[in-house]
Amino acid sequence: MDLLNALVAFANFVFIPAAAYGAQLALGALGVTLIYGILRFSNFAHGDTMAFGSMVTVLVTWWMQSAGIGFGPLPTALLALPFGILGCVALVLFTDKVVYKFYREQKAKPVIFVIVSMGVMFIINGLVRFIIGPDDQRFADGERFIISVREFKDMTGLKEGLAFKTTQGLTLVTAFVVVVLLFWFLNRTRTGKSMRAYSDNEDLALLSGINPERVVLVTWIIVATLATIAGVLYGLDKTFKPFIYFQLLLPIFASAIVGGLGNPVGAIAGGFVIAFSEVTITYAWKKVLVYALPEGLEPSGLVQLMSTDYKFAVSFVILLIVLLFKPTGLFKGQSV
């Protein structure tokens, strides 16, 4: 029995990766939930919006790398991020103007918006593939680890190592800062309050003189920012591949719904719920259990509840359970 090593193995293989992934999902789900709260539809183009913002960031990163601009131990992508955000904002504002605005004025049914967002998804997806191609792209640089396995072992003298990647630390810090800023904005500023008012009750908000187009504009800007940050963090942490972002749509939607669509706090909670369930259910627990259990009781198999290929199934099952038993989500969302 060796609880300390078990704990380290747990942190290394489950807790840290799941926390980073959860932060990425939470940022993505925040975007979905904001669109849902203000524009009142599920945005299927969100995954590809993330891909587009990340793509611009990747391109600018490459240019910076070739020009010899670096960010010391941090990834150059952080310097390129503002450009990615700008590109993404330009894209979503353009689509809003030429596509969504028309249906808003018509007061079209939500399902029409969903179909339209699917068309937008198609186009953005095609655009991204057209520009950068469908393959994996590497753009991470800088220091790889905050703590590497070797350093950790030397430091603590433990048998089990712990690696803490720069991208993971970066994800957690960035997500935290972004979320704090977002909540400060929503709760303290005039524009943020008008957004919440509009989301709670559109008619009353209009009556009190809130300009709906301005609310929508600000929402899109925030959503594009969140999407780009989430996309770049995911790309840095794992890999940039256009199709991956389409596949992320499912866990992101699951996070938003589990937390309660339209509820920002719920989106963050939902992101972590989904991420931790995915990782704990698809992780092979043998290593941790070997340390944690008394000798003789060690498991012979991998103790993996499900193979990693089924991680999407995990978020899906959680989604189904929530839909069956608590369709408004853990934190009360708007959806019934």
Added chain:
Amino acid sequence: MSDTARNTLYFAIVAALILGTGFVQSWNSALFILNMGLVSAIMALGVNLQWGFAGLFNVGIMGFVALGGLATVLVATPAVPGAWDAGGMRILAGLVLAIMSILSAVMIYRRMSASRLRGVAIFAVLAVGFFAFRAVFDGGVDAVEAINPATSGNIGGLNLPILLAWPVGGLLAAGAAWIIGKTALGLRSDYLAIATLGIAEIIIAVMKNEDWMARGVKNVIGLPRPVPYEIDLQNSASFIEKAEGFGFDVVTASTLWVKLLYAGLFAVVLIILFLMVQAALKSPWGRMMRAIRDNEVSSEAMGKHVTARHLQVFILGSAICGIAGAMITTLDGQLTPTSYQPLRFTFLVWVMVIVGGSGNNLGAVLGGFVIWFFWVQVEPLGHGLLSVLTSGMAEGSALKEHLMGSVAHMRLLTMGLILLLVLRFSPRGLIPEK
């Protein structure tokens, strides 16, 4: 121009396009477009049933189509010798165990009053059930996958005629649709979309990873065919005689003849299904569906059970997609799970329905043919267009190479644009609902 004349004109144009392909490119590609056009029309009919009749938004068509494909392997391939003895029964027993534990959890949920005890009981039953399932199931899977993994390693099928797989594919898809419909219908319309998106991804994941079922990504090739093989035709004296009588080269004649036979089979299915959905649309049931679609509250006030009707039509539509999926796999002669791409099997069908005219069966059929034609031909067209656009650029310039290399992605752009333009400027489609 009357409706009939206009519709005839549309279909005449489609026929001319396909014939034109035959004259300009080759008859083989024309027949390929025709065959896949027929299947696409069937898929569009299924989606039109869900969207056009009932206003249900299904983004998981790919999953239902893939289940149809799976059915062909499970029904038509010969059983792998020894697989059932080695572990087939164990797999089956494991699956039964899993279903039983889920059912008993449902029973507990229904029978016991809401309390913490109920939660604990359900969790305990599911946990025990899961580990029992894995204990029984995994051994069976390992045993089956160990049998000659290079060529089989799966359980094989029932060795029945492949035409039987078509209705079975429909049944499999209907089963999946029932699970999804039960959970997601009756909630907001977006939830069905998200749930179907999920189930499609999961069905594909299962098909890629459960090698014992249909070999996963190792693919199943050489599926039995409902039509003769080209090589047999080329060796048959009577066929050679006929082909030469018509002045055809024997090899070309055999490939054309096989494709024509497929076209005949597909056309029969399409006509049967078309007559059925057309009858449904005109029946009181169809009017009720449209009434529910247009105003759920008032239909409910008239005593219609909206959620139950939605479930019904959702299952029917998905079953049609399953049948089409089995037909596609039969035509390909192989099952390749990696070929199921959402953009190709889900969104393309949506474009077909919306361009053709949602709510109109004839429109769905037309949309199936038109969009499939453009899906096939956009690539050469895009290639030509880009060649013209880049003709001014220096030979070998990086931009030119990049543009020419990305032609394949033009399809997505074009389809997305078509969808948005039709939705915006002609939301009722080519043949509008009456």
